[in-house]
Amino acid sequence: xxxxxxxxxxxxxxxxxxxxxxxxxxxxxxxxxxxxxxxxxxxxxxxxxxxxxxxxxxxxxxxxxxxxxxxxxxxxxxxxxxxxxxxxxxxxxxxxxxxxxxxxxxxxxxxxxxxxxxxxxxxxxxxxxxxxxxxxxxxxxxxxxxxxxxxxxxxxxxxxxxxxxxx
Amino acid sequence: xxxxxxxxxxxxxxxxxxxxxxxxxxxxxxxxxxxxxxxxxxxxxxxxxxxxxxxxxxxxxxxxxxxxxxxxxxxxxxxxxxxxxxxxxxxxxxxxxxxxxxxxxx
Numbered sequence: 584x585x586x587x588x589x590x591x592x593x594x595x596x597x598x599x600x601x602x603x604x605x606x607x608x609x610x611x612x613x614x615x616x617x618x619x620x621x622x623x624x625x626x627x628x629x630x631x632x633x634x635x636x637x638x639x640x641x642x643x644x645x646x647x648x649x650x651x652x653x654x655x656x657x658x659x660x661x662x663x664x665x666x667x668x669x670x671x672x673x674x675x676x677x678x679x680x681x682x683x684x685x686x687x688x689x690x691x692x693x694x695x696x697x698x699x700x701x702x703x704x705x706x707x708x709x710x711x712x713x714x715x716x717x718x719x720x721x722x723x724x725x726x727x728x729x730x731x732x733x734x735x736x737x738x739x740x741x742x743x744x745x746x747x748x749x750x
Numbered sequence: 751x752x753x754x755x756x757x758x759x760x761x762x763x764x765x766x767x768x769x770x771x772x773x774x775x776x777x778x779x780x781x782x783x784x785x786x787x788x789x790x791x792x793x794x795x796x797x798x799x800x801x802x803x804x805x806x807x808x809x810x811x812x813x814x815x816x817x818x819x820x821x822x823x824x825x826x827x828x829x830x831x832x833x834x835x836x837x838x839x840x841x842x843x844x845x846x847x848x849x850x851x852x853x854x855x856x
Binding site for chain 2: 700
């Protein structure tokens with residue numbers, strides 16, 4: 584029997600909200616722990632996850648988030664947060680604070696530290712060229728683990744044979 | 751259920767190759783399990799991780815430590831952990847240390 588190729592997974596992170604930063608981190612870390620090769624491509628708002636100036640300030644806005652209920656604040660049941668209230672000043676910061684607290688309780692590391700764990704575990708991180716150009720960013724703007732700025736075509740080449748997950 | 755024979759002793763392992771009863775674990779078993787995972791030799795640092803994993807499981811109702819628990823608890827960097835147990839340290843450490851399949855997500 585021919586020797587099996589190692590399984591490969593590639594994530595495309597296109598969102599910059601705090602809640603949307605975690606799926607690739609959690610799954611990528613699980614993949615590395617199980618011997619699967621991991622590549623992560625950051626594009627559009629996902630660039631915030633690797634932007635040094637933004638990575639520690641990701642937020643979760645309650646507006647237009649119908650799944651966010653008051654039980655996050657300890658109110659029993661599934662009572663919603665009225666949308667007009669979600670728009671009040673400080674509500675995004677408040678929701679973000681709550682999520683940070685929940686994550687901390689579960690011993691989930693902050694995004695910057697999580698990314699470093701992934702890089703140390705062998706994950707390869709890349710930034711999308713078009714987003715870099717659009718947002719006027721440079722390689723120096725990114726956290727250390729980002730290997731390069733690549734085009735969509737490059738990404739297709741480097742993920743040959745990989746399972747691709749778009750987030 | 752299957753058994754694995756190491757130096758004349760039979761160990762019960764499950765279908766995925768994890769030791770069924772952690773109390774039946776021995777150092778000889780670890781050495782053999784490591785070989786099956788592609789590790790020809792277990793160094794002092796490997797043992798530090800294995801010993802920590804077993805201690806951690808003993809105090810956590812048998813649950814295998816997550817990689818982050820290992821790096822924090824055994825004072826080892828993530829890089830070193832992946833170098834010591836390449837290609838899948840989470841499963842490898844648990845198998846060699848005779849623990850259950852890890853269930854934690856971090």
